[in-house]
Amino acid sequence: MDLRERVSEQISSVVIGREREIKLLLVSFLAGGHVLLEGVPGVSKTVLAKSFARCMGVDFKRIQFTPDMLPMDMVGGFVFNMKDRAFDFRKGPVFTNILLADEINRAPPKVQSALLEAMQETQVTVEGRTEALPRPFMVIATQNPQEFHGVYPLPENQLDRFLMRIEMRYPDPATESALIKRNLGDMDTGQVKPVVSAPELASIIEGVQKVKVSDEIIGYLATIAKESRGEARLSLGASPRAMVHLTHCTRALAFLEGRDYVTPEDIKEVAIEVLGHRLKLDQAAVLVGNASDPEQIVREILTRVKPPR
Protein backbone atom coordinates (compact mmCIF):
# COMPACT_ATOMS: atom_id res chain seq x y z
CA MET A 1 0.00 0.00 0.00
CA ASP A 2 1.47 3.37 -0.94
CA LEU A 3 1.67 6.39 1.35
CA ARG A 4 -1.45 8.04 -0.02
CA GLU A 5 -3.55 4.93 0.51
CA ARG A 6 -2.21 4.44 4.01
CA VAL A 7 -2.95 8.05 5.00
CA SER A 8 -6.38 7.92 3.41
CA GLU A 9 -7.26 4.68 5.15
CA GLN A 10 -6.28 6.00 8.58
CA ILE A 11 -8.01 9.36 8.26
CA SER A 12 -11.14 7.76 6.83
CA SER A 13 -11.63 6.08 10.21
CA VAL A 14 -12.63 9.50 11.60
CA VAL A 15 -13.33 11.76 8.61
CA ILE A 16 -15.62 10.56 5.84
CA GLY A 17 -15.74 11.71 2.23
CA ARG A 18 -12.68 13.93 2.23
CA GLU A 19 -10.37 11.94 -0.08
CA ARG A 20 -9.46 14.90 -2.25
CA GLU A 21 -8.74 17.13 0.74
CA ILE A 22 -6.53 14.38 2.24
CA LYS A 23 -4.63 14.05 -1.02
CA LEU A 24 -4.10 17.83 -1.22
CA LEU A 25 -2.90 17.97 2.39
CA LEU A 26 -0.40 15.23 1.65
CA VAL A 27 0.78 16.98 -1.51
CA SER A 28 1.29 20.21 0.46
CA PHE A 29 3.16 18.45 3.24
CA LEU A 30 5.52 16.71 0.81
CA ALA A 31 5.97 19.96 -1.11
CA GLY A 32 7.01 21.73 2.10
CA GLY A 33 4.11 24.17 2.08
CA HIS A 34 1.33 25.48 4.27
CA VAL A 35 -2.39 25.01 3.84
CA LEU A 36 -5.41 27.17 4.47
CA LEU A 37 -8.54 25.12 5.09
CA GLU A 38 -11.61 27.25 4.53
CA GLY A 39 -15.18 26.36 5.28
CA VAL A 40 -18.17 27.07 7.45
CA PRO A 41 -18.11 25.76 11.05
CA GLY A 42 -18.74 22.04 11.45
CA VAL A 43 -17.33 20.60 8.24
CA SER A 44 -14.48 18.69 9.97
CA LYS A 45 -11.67 21.15 9.27
CA THR A 46 -10.05 20.76 12.67
CA VAL A 47 -10.60 16.99 12.88
CA LEU A 48 -9.08 16.57 9.43
CA ALA A 49 -6.02 18.63 10.33
CA LYS A 50 -5.51 16.78 13.64
CA SER A 51 -5.93 13.38 12.03
CA PHE A 52 -3.50 14.25 9.26
CA ALA A 53 -0.85 15.34 11.75
CA ARG A 54 -1.25 12.11 13.71
CA CYS A 55 -0.95 10.10 10.54
CA MET A 56 2.37 11.65 9.63
CA GLY A 57 3.82 10.67 12.99
CA VAL A 58 5.40 14.07 13.62
CA ASP A 59 5.13 16.53 16.47
CA PHE A 60 1.87 18.45 16.43
CA LYS A 61 0.52 21.49 18.26
CA ARG A 62 -2.66 23.45 18.04
CA ILE A 63 -3.34 27.12 18.64
CA GLN A 64 -6.85 28.44 18.89
CA PHE A 65 -6.65 31.97 17.50
CA THR A 66 -8.68 34.59 19.37
CA PRO A 67 -9.07 38.37 19.06
CA ASP A 68 -7.07 39.01 22.27
CA MET A 69 -4.10 36.89 21.28
CA LEU A 70 -0.54 38.29 21.27
CA PRO A 71 2.36 37.24 19.01
CA MET A 72 4.28 35.89 22.02
CA ASP A 73 1.42 33.44 22.69
CA MET A 74 2.50 31.77 19.48
CA VAL A 75 6.26 32.25 19.04
CA GLY A 76 7.22 32.33 22.70
CA GLY A 77 9.21 34.92 24.62
CA PHE A 78 11.79 35.67 27.26
CA VAL A 79 10.98 34.72 30.81
CA PHE A 80 13.06 35.79 33.80
CA ASN A 81 14.71 32.84 35.46
CA MET A 82 14.97 33.61 39.17
CA LYS A 83 17.51 30.87 39.76
CA ASP A 84 20.03 32.01 37.16
CA ARG A 85 18.93 35.65 37.31
CA ALA A 86 18.79 35.76 33.54
CA PHE A 87 16.17 35.82 30.79
CA ASP A 88 15.53 32.44 29.18
CA PHE A 89 13.79 31.96 25.89
CA ARG A 90 10.64 29.89 26.33
CA LYS A 91 9.54 28.36 23.03
CA GLY A 92 5.95 28.87 21.97
CA PRO A 93 3.68 26.34 20.28
CA VAL A 94 5.02 27.32 16.85
CA PHE A 95 8.02 25.08 17.60
CA THR A 96 6.56 21.92 16.18
CA ASN A 97 6.35 20.01 12.90
CA ILE A 98 2.68 20.54 12.14
CA LEU A 99 0.99 23.57 13.62
CA LEU A 100 -2.77 23.77 13.53
CA ALA A 101 -3.67 27.46 13.49
CA ASP A 102 -7.35 27.14 14.23
CA GLU A 103 -9.56 30.00 13.06
CA ILE A 104 -6.58 32.08 11.98
CA ASN A 105 -8.74 34.97 10.84
CA ARG A 106 -10.07 35.53 14.36
CA ALA A 107 -6.64 36.80 15.46
CA PRO A 108 -5.62 40.44 14.92
CA PRO A 109 -3.24 41.26 12.04
CA LYS A 110 -0.13 41.54 14.25
CA VAL A 111 -0.52 37.90 15.29
CA GLN A 112 -1.16 36.82 11.72
CA SER A 113 1.97 38.71 10.67
CA ALA A 114 4.02 36.93 13.32
CA LEU A 115 3.29 33.73 11.44
CA LEU A 116 4.79 35.19 8.24
CA GLU A 117 8.43 34.73 9.20
CA ALA A 118 7.76 31.25 10.54
CA MET A 119 5.95 30.20 7.37
CA GLN A 120 8.36 31.73 4.90
CA GLU A 121 11.74 31.26 6.57
CA THR A 122 11.06 28.42 9.01
CA GLN A 123 12.40 30.52 11.85
CA VAL A 124 11.19 33.07 14.36
CA THR A 125 12.90 36.15 15.73
CA VAL A 126 12.10 37.47 19.19
CA GLU A 127 13.88 40.55 20.50
CA GLY A 128 16.76 40.03 18.09
CA ARG A 129 17.19 36.35 18.83
CA THR A 130 16.50 34.05 15.88
CA GLU A 131 15.45 30.48 16.49
CA ALA A 132 15.12 27.89 13.76
CA LEU A 133 11.93 25.85 13.66
CA PRO A 134 12.01 22.06 13.40
CA ARG A 135 11.74 20.49 9.94
CA PRO A 136 9.48 19.53 8.37
CA PHE A 137 7.36 22.51 9.34
CA MET A 138 3.82 22.94 8.13
CA VAL A 139 1.06 25.32 9.15
CA ILE A 140 -2.47 24.07 8.63
CA ALA A 141 -4.65 27.09 9.22
CA THR A 142 -8.40 26.92 9.30
CA GLN A 143 -10.67 29.87 8.69
CA ASN A 144 -14.34 30.65 8.39
CA PRO A 145 -15.60 32.45 5.32
CA GLN A 146 -14.93 36.17 5.43
CA GLU A 147 -18.57 37.16 5.65
CA PHE A 148 -18.64 35.87 9.24
CA HIS A 149 -18.63 38.27 12.20
CA GLY A 150 -15.47 39.00 14.18
CA VAL A 151 -12.94 38.01 11.56
CA TYR A 152 -9.86 39.84 10.26
CA PRO A 153 -9.29 39.01 6.61
CA LEU A 154 -5.79 37.77 5.81
CA PRO A 155 -3.84 40.31 3.73
CA GLU A 156 -2.64 39.37 0.23
CA ASN A 157 1.00 38.89 1.31
CA GLN A 158 -0.08 36.46 4.02
CA LEU A 159 -2.36 34.55 1.65
CA ASP A 160 0.50 34.24 -0.83
CA ARG A 161 2.47 32.29 1.81
CA PHE A 162 -0.09 29.52 1.78
CA LEU A 163 0.73 26.87 -0.77
CA MET A 164 -2.92 25.95 -1.11
CA ARG A 165 -6.33 27.06 -0.03
CA ILE A 166 -8.59 24.05 0.28
CA GLU A 167 -12.27 24.82 0.37
CA MET A 168 -14.26 22.40 2.48
CA ARG A 169 -17.85 22.28 1.32
CA TYR A 170 -20.81 20.55 2.88
CA PRO A 171 -20.82 16.79 2.29
CA ASP A 172 -23.27 15.23 -0.15
CA PRO A 173 -26.36 13.51 1.35
CA ALA A 174 -24.87 9.99 1.21
CA THR A 175 -21.66 11.10 2.92
CA GLU A 176 -23.66 13.07 5.47
CA SER A 177 -25.74 9.99 6.33
CA ALA A 178 -22.57 7.94 6.81
CA LEU A 179 -21.13 10.74 8.92
CA ILE A 180 -24.19 10.91 11.19
CA LYS A 181 -24.14 7.13 11.65
CA ARG A 182 -20.43 7.25 12.48
CA ASN A 183 -20.98 9.94 15.09
CA LEU A 184 -23.58 7.85 16.89
CA GLY A 185 -20.63 6.01 18.39
CA ASP A 186 -17.34 7.34 19.69
CA MET A 187 -15.26 9.32 17.26
CA ASP A 188 -11.77 10.04 18.42
CA THR A 189 -8.80 11.27 16.42
CA GLY A 190 -6.72 9.31 18.93
CA GLN A 191 -7.54 6.15 17.00
CA VAL A 192 -5.61 7.48 13.99
CA LYS A 193 -2.20 5.79 13.91
CA PRO A 194 1.02 7.10 12.35
CA VAL A 195 1.56 5.50 8.96
CA VAL A 196 5.07 6.65 8.17
CA SER A 197 8.36 6.55 10.04
CA ALA A 198 10.76 9.48 10.19
CA PRO A 199 13.40 7.82 7.91
CA GLU A 200 10.73 6.83 5.38
CA LEU A 201 9.34 10.35 5.40
CA ALA A 202 12.81 11.81 4.84
CA SER A 203 13.34 9.42 1.95
CA ILE A 204 9.96 10.36 0.41
CA ILE A 205 10.71 14.08 0.67
CA GLU A 206 14.08 13.44 -0.98
CA GLY A 207 12.30 11.50 -3.74
CA VAL A 208 9.91 14.39 -4.35
CA GLN A 209 12.85 16.75 -4.81
CA LYS A 210 14.24 14.52 -7.55
CA VAL A 211 11.07 14.60 -9.66
CA LYS A 212 11.92 16.07 -13.05
CA VAL A 213 10.23 19.22 -14.34
CA SER A 214 10.95 19.51 -18.06
CA ASP A 215 11.54 22.80 -19.87
CA GLU A 216 8.20 22.41 -21.66
CA ILE A 217 6.39 22.16 -18.34
CA ILE A 218 8.22 25.21 -17.01
CA GLY A 219 7.24 27.09 -20.18
CA TYR A 220 3.61 26.05 -19.65
CA LEU A 221 3.72 27.35 -16.06
CA ALA A 222 5.22 30.65 -17.22
CA THR A 223 2.47 31.08 -19.81
CA ILE A 224 -0.23 30.46 -17.20
CA ALA A 225 1.40 33.12 -14.98
CA LYS A 226 1.56 35.60 -17.86
CA GLU A 227 -2.08 34.99 -18.75
CA SER A 228 -3.18 35.61 -15.17
CA ARG A 229 -1.23 38.87 -15.03
CA GLY A 230 -2.72 40.08 -18.31
CA GLU A 231 -6.26 39.13 -17.31
CA ALA A 232 -8.44 42.27 -17.31
CA ARG A 233 -10.77 40.94 -14.60
CA LEU A 234 -7.89 40.61 -12.14
CA SER A 235 -6.05 43.40 -10.36
CA LEU A 236 -3.48 40.93 -9.03
CA GLY A 237 -2.29 37.93 -11.02
CA ALA A 238 -0.20 34.95 -9.96
CA SER A 239 3.06 35.92 -8.25
CA PRO A 240 6.39 34.26 -9.06
CA ARG A 241 6.13 32.65 -5.61
CA ALA A 242 2.77 31.21 -6.61
CA MET A 243 4.30 29.58 -9.68
CA VAL A 244 7.19 28.17 -7.65
CA HIS A 245 4.65 26.77 -5.19
CA LEU A 246 2.64 25.27 -8.04
CA THR A 247 5.78 23.58 -9.35
CA HIS A 248 6.57 22.10 -5.93
CA CYS A 249 3.02 20.77 -5.67
CA THR A 250 3.15 19.13 -9.08
CA ARG A 251 6.35 17.33 -8.11
CA ALA A 252 4.79 15.99 -4.94
CA LEU A 253 1.69 14.95 -6.86
CA ALA A 254 3.73 13.20 -9.55
CA PHE A 255 5.68 11.35 -6.86
CA LEU A 256 2.48 10.19 -5.19
CA GLU A 257 1.27 8.96 -8.57
CA GLY A 258 4.45 6.90 -8.89
CA ARG A 259 6.14 9.05 -11.54
CA ASP A 260 9.50 10.79 -11.53
CA TYR A 261 8.40 13.51 -13.95
CA VAL A 262 5.67 16.14 -14.01
CA THR A 263 2.94 16.18 -16.67
CA PRO A 264 0.52 18.99 -17.64
CA GLU A 265 -2.24 16.97 -15.93
CA ASP A 266 -0.44 17.46 -12.61
CA ILE A 267 -0.54 21.22 -13.06
CA LYS A 268 -4.24 21.20 -13.88
CA GLU A 269 -5.00 18.96 -10.93
CA VAL A 270 -3.79 21.44 -8.30
CA ALA A 271 -3.78 24.83 -10.06
CA ILE A 272 -7.14 25.96 -8.64
CA GLU A 273 -6.14 25.31 -5.04
CA VAL A 274 -2.66 26.79 -5.48
CA LEU A 275 -3.58 29.91 -7.48
CA GLY A 276 -7.20 30.71 -6.62
CA HIS A 277 -6.64 32.40 -3.26
CA ARG A 278 -3.78 34.58 -4.49
CA LEU A 279 -5.62 36.28 -7.32
CA LYS A 280 -7.49 39.50 -6.65
CA LEU A 281 -10.54 40.42 -8.65
CA ASP A 282 -10.64 43.82 -10.28
CA GLN A 283 -13.32 45.80 -8.44
CA ALA A 284 -14.57 47.47 -11.62
CA ALA A 285 -15.09 44.02 -13.18
CA VAL A 286 -16.93 42.89 -10.05
CA LEU A 287 -19.18 45.96 -10.06
CA VAL A 288 -20.27 45.48 -13.66
CA GLY A 289 -20.78 41.76 -13.04
CA ASN A 290 -17.92 40.49 -15.21
CA ALA A 291 -16.15 38.67 -12.41
CA SER A 292 -17.14 37.04 -9.15
CA ASP A 293 -14.82 34.10 -8.62
CA PRO A 294 -11.02 34.01 -9.09
CA GLU A 295 -11.11 30.21 -9.27
CA GLN A 296 -13.39 30.40 -12.30
CA ILE A 297 -10.84 32.68 -13.97
CA VAL A 298 -8.09 30.10 -13.27
CA ARG A 299 -10.30 27.45 -14.91
CA GLU A 300 -10.77 29.64 -17.97
CA ILE A 301 -7.03 30.31 -18.22
CA LEU A 302 -6.35 26.57 -18.08
CA THR A 303 -8.91 25.97 -20.81
CA ARG A 304 -7.30 28.42 -23.20
CA VAL A 305 -3.56 27.98 -22.54
CA LYS A 306 -2.30 25.16 -24.69
CA PRO A 307 -0.30 22.63 -22.64
CA PRO A 308 2.74 20.89 -24.08
CA ARG A 309 1.55 17.68 -25.75
Added chain:
Amino acid sequence: MLLAVGDAATLALAVAGILALREVRARRVETLAQAFGALERSIAVGAPWLPQGSTWGETFERLKGAGVEADWSRMEKTLEAYEAFRFGGRPDPVEGKEEVAGLATRIQRGVGGHGPKGKSVRTD
Protein backbone atom coordinates in the same frame (compact mmCIF):
# COMPACT_ATOMS: atom_id res chain seq x y z
CA MET B 1 -26.14 8.94 -68.44
CA LEU B 2 -23.47 6.25 -68.59
CA LEU B 3 -20.84 8.95 -68.83
CA ALA B 4 -22.14 10.59 -65.65
CA VAL B 5 -22.14 7.27 -63.78
CA GLY B 6 -18.60 6.64 -65.00
CA ASP B 7 -17.49 10.10 -63.82
CA ALA B 8 -19.03 9.55 -60.40
CA ALA B 9 -17.35 6.15 -60.10
CA THR B 10 -13.98 7.64 -61.09
CA LEU B 11 -14.42 10.45 -58.57
CA ALA B 12 -15.39 8.00 -55.82
CA LEU B 13 -12.36 5.86 -56.61
CA ALA B 14 -10.10 8.90 -56.54
CA VAL B 15 -11.50 10.04 -53.17
CA ALA B 16 -11.16 6.53 -51.75
CA GLY B 17 -7.61 6.39 -53.08
CA ILE B 18 -6.69 9.71 -51.44
CA LEU B 19 -8.21 8.61 -48.16
CA ALA B 20 -6.43 5.28 -48.30
CA LEU B 21 -3.14 7.04 -49.09
CA ARG B 22 -3.67 9.37 -46.11
CA GLU B 23 -4.33 6.38 -43.90
CA VAL B 24 -1.23 4.60 -45.12
CA ARG B 25 0.81 7.77 -44.52
CA ALA B 26 -0.66 8.21 -41.06
CA ARG B 27 0.01 4.61 -40.20
CA ARG B 28 3.55 4.82 -41.54
CA VAL B 29 5.00 6.41 -38.43
CA GLU B 30 8.21 5.19 -36.94
CA THR B 31 7.88 6.40 -33.38
CA LEU B 32 5.19 7.15 -30.88
CA ALA B 33 6.14 10.83 -30.97
CA GLN B 34 5.42 10.91 -34.69
CA ALA B 35 2.11 9.15 -34.11
CA PHE B 36 1.08 11.74 -31.52
CA GLY B 37 2.19 14.45 -33.94
CA ALA B 38 -0.19 12.97 -36.53
CA LEU B 39 -2.95 12.82 -33.91
CA GLU B 40 -2.40 16.48 -33.07
CA ARG B 41 -2.81 17.47 -36.74
CA SER B 42 -5.85 15.28 -37.24
CA ILE B 43 -7.62 16.75 -34.21
CA ALA B 44 -7.27 20.23 -35.67
CA VAL B 45 -9.18 18.96 -38.71
CA GLY B 46 -11.58 16.38 -37.29
CA ALA B 47 -12.34 17.64 -33.79
CA PRO B 48 -11.80 21.41 -33.74
CA TRP B 49 -14.32 21.73 -30.90
CA LEU B 50 -11.81 20.34 -28.42
CA PRO B 51 -10.66 23.14 -26.07
CA GLN B 52 -7.20 24.40 -26.90
CA GLY B 53 -6.06 23.90 -23.32
CA SER B 54 -6.80 20.16 -23.24
CA THR B 55 -4.09 17.75 -22.19
CA TRP B 56 -3.86 14.40 -23.96
CA GLY B 57 -5.67 12.76 -21.06
CA GLU B 58 -8.56 15.23 -21.34
CA THR B 59 -8.57 14.88 -25.13
CA PHE B 60 -8.90 11.12 -24.85
CA GLU B 61 -11.74 11.48 -22.35
CA ARG B 62 -13.62 13.85 -24.65
CA LEU B 63 -13.07 11.69 -27.70
CA LYS B 64 -14.26 8.68 -25.77
CA GLY B 65 -17.33 10.67 -24.72
CA ALA B 66 -17.93 11.64 -28.34
CA GLY B 67 -18.14 7.96 -29.27
CA VAL B 68 -14.79 7.59 -31.01
CA GLU B 69 -13.90 3.93 -31.04
CA ALA B 70 -10.53 2.80 -29.77
CA ASP B 71 -9.04 0.46 -27.23
CA TRP B 72 -8.98 3.26 -24.65
CA SER B 73 -7.31 1.31 -21.86
CA ARG B 74 -4.47 0.50 -24.25
CA MET B 75 -4.40 4.09 -25.42
CA GLU B 76 -4.00 5.26 -21.82
CA LYS B 77 -1.01 2.96 -21.34
CA THR B 78 0.47 4.23 -24.58
CA LEU B 79 -0.04 7.79 -23.39
CA GLU B 80 1.82 6.99 -20.17
CA ALA B 81 4.78 5.73 -22.20
CA TYR B 82 4.65 8.76 -24.47
CA GLU B 83 4.57 11.19 -21.52
CA ALA B 84 7.50 9.37 -19.91
CA PHE B 85 9.39 10.13 -23.11
CA ARG B 86 8.03 13.65 -23.54
CA PHE B 87 8.45 14.89 -19.96
CA GLY B 88 10.58 12.27 -18.26
CA GLY B 89 13.45 11.96 -20.73
CA ARG B 90 12.86 8.26 -21.52
CA PRO B 91 13.61 6.91 -25.00
CA ASP B 92 10.90 7.43 -27.62
CA PRO B 93 8.87 4.19 -27.50
CA VAL B 94 7.53 2.45 -30.58
CA GLU B 95 4.87 0.29 -28.99
CA GLY B 96 1.34 1.56 -29.55
CA LYS B 97 2.22 3.84 -32.44
CA GLU B 98 -0.07 2.00 -34.87
CA GLU B 99 -3.09 2.48 -32.59
CA VAL B 100 -2.38 6.18 -32.16
CA ALA B 101 -1.83 6.60 -35.91
CA GLY B 102 -5.04 4.67 -36.57
CA LEU B 103 -6.92 6.94 -34.18
CA ALA B 104 -5.46 9.94 -35.99
CA THR B 105 -6.78 8.60 -39.27
CA ARG B 106 -10.24 7.96 -37.88
CA ILE B 107 -10.44 11.43 -36.38
CA GLN B 108 -9.22 13.06 -39.57
CA ARG B 109 -11.95 11.29 -41.51
CA GLY B 110 -14.50 12.61 -39.06
CA VAL B 111 -16.12 10.84 -36.18
CA GLY B 112 -19.65 10.19 -34.99
CA GLY B 113 -20.98 11.54 -31.74
CA HIS B 114 -21.24 15.01 -30.32
CA GLY B 115 -18.78 17.44 -28.89
CA PRO B 116 -19.41 19.52 -25.82
CA LYS B 117 -22.51 21.73 -25.62
CA GLY B 118 -24.17 19.88 -28.48
CA LYS B 119 -21.60 20.83 -31.12
CA SER B 120 -21.71 18.19 -33.78
CA VAL B 121 -18.54 16.42 -34.68
CA ARG B 122 -17.89 16.37 -38.39
CA THR B 123 -19.10 13.16 -39.96
CA ASP B 124 -18.65 11.85 -43.47
